[in-house]
Amino acid sequence: MLRALIAFVFWTVTVPPAALVLFPWTLISGKVDALYNTAMWLARTGVRLTGVRVHVEGRERFDPAGTYLYMCNHTSNLDPPIVVPAIPRRTSVLVKKELFRVPFLGRAMRLGDLVPVDRRNREAAIASVERAAAVMRKGLNMTVFPEGTRSHDGKLLPFKKGPFYLAIETSFPIVPMTIVNTHDLWPKGKFRIRQGVATVVFHDPIDPKQFTDRDALMAAVRAKVESALPEKYRS
Numbered sequence: 001m002l003r004a005l006i007a008f009v010f011w012t013v014t015v016p017p018a019a020l021v022l023f024p025w026t027l028i029s030g031k032v033d034a035l036y037n038t039a040m041w042l043a044r045t046g047v048r049l050t051g052v053r054v055h056v057e058g059r060e061r062f063d064p065a066g067t068y069l070y071m072c073n074h075t076s077n078l079d080p081p082i083v084v085p086a087i088p089r090r091t092s093v094l095v096k097k098e099l100f101r102v103p104f105l106g107r108a109m110r111l112g113d114l115v116p117v118d119r120r121n122r123e124a125a126i127a128s129v130e131r132a133a134a135v136m137r138k139g140l141n142m143t144v145f146p147e148g149t150r151s152h153d154g155k156l157l158p159f160k161k162g163p164f165y166l167a168i169e170t171s172f173p174i175v176p177m178t179i180v181n182t183h184d185l186w187p188k189g190k191f192r193i194r195q196g197v198a199t200v201v202f203h204d205p206i207d208p209k210q211f212t213d214r215d216a217l218m219a220a221v222r223a224k225v226e227s228a229l230p231e232k233y234r235s
Helices: 002-029 033-049 079-086 097-101 105-111 122-137 162-170 214-227
Strands: 052-057 069-072 091-096 115-117 141-144 174-180 196-202
Touching (some): 002 105, 033 079, 033 105, 052 079, 069 079, 069 162, 079 091, 079 174, 097 105, 097 115, 122 162, 141 162, 162 214, 174 214
Parallel strands (some): 052 196, 069 141, 069 174, 091 115
8 A cells, every 4th residue: 555655646746747847838838748758757667666667568569660459358456557657659548437526637648639538428438439530630649448438347347339440440550568467466455566567569560451340340449459368367
C-alpha cells in the first residue's frame, strides 16, 4: 500500500505544476508534443516509484513510424501508465468519459486528442468511434482496451464491438498487445502493489481488410492477445 501511496503523492504533487506551465504553452504554440512527452515521463516515473519494472518485447515486429490501432488486455490500474508510454510515437486513447471531469487531467486529455467513451449510451458510443476515426486519419495512433474494464481474475473478458467497428471503418492495421503480470502485481480491488516486472508484448500487425466480418477480426485479435498470457490465465 505504501508504494501505491508514493506514486499517488508523486502524481498529485507534479501534475498540477506541469499543467500550469504546459497548458498555456500548448494553447499558444498549438503543439502538444511537450505536454505529451511530459505526461509519458510522469507515467513512467510514477510506475518506477511503485517498484514495478517494465520489460518490452516485439517492437521490431512492425514499423514504428506507421499508424496503428493498438489493442491490449486490461487487468490493473498499472496498465495505462505502462502500456501508453511503451507505444512508439504519440497515441490517442479511448477512455471512459468520467475521467474527463477530473481537474487538469480532463483538460490534458482534450488537448492530447483523447476520445471520451460513454459505454451506456449507444449513440454516444457511435459518435466516439467517429471521433476516434477522425483522430487516426490525422496520423495519430489509437490505443484501446477492448474489454472495456479491468478483469477481476486476469483472464480475458468479452471484447466490446466498438474498437472493431473503428478498425473496419479506418482500415488501419491492428497491433495486438499483451500486458503480463500486472494482475499479480496490483489486481483489481486491492490497494497493495507488489514489486516485480511487468512485460508488454507487441504482436504482429493484423490487417482488418483480410477479414470478411467483425467477429472474425475480433476472434483473431483475441487469440493473439491471449497467446502471450500465462497458461493459468488462458480460457
